[in-house]
Amino acid sequence: SAVISQKPSRDICQRGTSLTIQCQVDSQVTMMFWYRQQPGQSLTLIATANQGSEATYESGFVIDKFPISRPNLTFSTLTVSNMSPEDSSIYLCSVEVGGNTGELFFGEGSRLTVL
Amino acid sequence: AQSVTQPDIHITVSEGASLELRCNYSYGATPYLFWYVQSPGQGLQLLLKYFSGDTLVQGIKGFEAEFKRSQSSFNLRKPSVHWSDAAEYFCAVGANPPGSARQLTFGSGTQLTVLP
Numbered sequence: 001s002a003v004i005s006q007k008p009s010r011d012i013c014q015r016g017t018s019l020t021i022q023c024q025v026d027s028q029v030t031m032m033f034w035y036r037q038q039p040g041q042s043l044t045l046i047a048t049a050n051q052g053s054e055a056t057y058e059s060g061f062v063i064d065k066f067p068i069s070r071p072n073l074t075f076s077t078l079t080v081s082n083m084s085p086e087d088s089s090i091y092l093c094s095v096e097v098g099g100n101t102g103e104l105f106f107g108e109g110s111r112l113t114v115l
Numbered sequence: 116a117q118s119v120t121q122p123d124i125h126i127t128v129s130e131g132a133s134l135e136l137r138c139n140y141s142y143g144a145t146p147y148l149f150w151y152v153q154s155p156g157q158g159l160q161l162l163l164k165y166f167s168g169d170t171l172v173q174g175i176k177g178f179e180a181e182f183k184r185s186q187s188s189f190n191l192r193k194p195s196v197h198w199s200d201a202a203e204y205f206c207a208v209g210a211n212p213p214g215s216a217r218q219l220t221f222g223s224g225t226q227l228t229v230l231p
Contacts, residue, residue: 004158042205042221043159092158102147102209102219106158 002027002095006107013114018081021110023093028073033104034066037090046091049076083114117142119208119222127228128196136191136225138180138206147209148189149219150180154202162204165189166211176200201229 003026013019023032034046046066047057055068069077080087093107118141128134140146147166151159163174170182180191189206203224210218 006158009156042223045219094158102149102207103161103164104151104159104219106160108156108158 002029002097002105004093004095004105004107006093006110008110009108010111011113013083013112015084015114017083018079019083019112020077020079021091021093023076023078023107025074025095029095029097030073031096032070032076033094033096034068034076034078035092035094035106037092037109039088043092046078080112083112085114088112088114117146117208117210117218117220119206119220121204121206121222121225123225124223125226125228127230129230130198131195134191134193134196134200134227136204136206136227138189138191138222139187140189140206140208141187142208142211145184145211147211148180148182149207149209150174150178150189150191151205151207151221152176152202153205153224159205162191196227196229198229198231201227203227 005024007022032049035043037043045058046061047055049055049068049070051070051073065081067079090109090111092109094104120139122137149164150162152162153159162178163172165172165182173179178193182189203226205224206222207219
């Protein structure tokens with residue numbers, strides 16, 4: 001198992017600003033995953049963050065909008081840049097434990113509201 | 116490409132009643148299947164998973180799910196619902212053999228309300 005802490009848990013932001021979300025895991029993991037959960041929607045994978053390499057972005061997500069850092073095996077950040085109201089979502093950090101099983105552990109999420 | 120359908124957006128049951136949440140998937144072979152629960156203000160927690168073998172799998176919190184290949188379904192069940200089960204439930208399908216969580220597809224979720 002893994003314990004994942006995310007900060008901030010929620011924030012209200014102004015249009016055009018940027019916000020960085022932090023994700024801390026209590027154990028070393030190879031890959032960390034960032035998801036977006038828009039209101040009333042399911043989870044959409046934004047990107048996969050590997051330590052020591054560029055993040056891998058899914059279709060529809062770009063590095064300029066969602067830059068990701070992965071400085072070590074227990075920490076990652078996701079920045080939501082130049083925010084608009086459409087970016088209002090819950091952003092979730094997760095890790096896969098036990099190899100490539102698809103079994104994910106999630107942080108509590110960061111609920112962003114953009115005015 | 117794989118897909119997941121959760122036909123019920125919202126279900127309401129009385130405490131103590133039985134529960135079944137539906138999940139249908141589309142995948143070319145036997146997939147990996149998961150049910151996750153998201154309580155209010157929380158991240159997702161894995162309830163149970165199916166990889167192979169016995170088609171009836173037991174999970175945490177008294178939940179079980181049955182894989183039915185002929186119906187492409189993986190419905191979640193609980194014989195007696197507790198008020199604390201009120202949450203959103205997500206079914207997910209993954210590739211077999213698994214690559215990584217990048218290959219997971221989540222359903223749109225079913226919101227469960229439990230009446231006293």
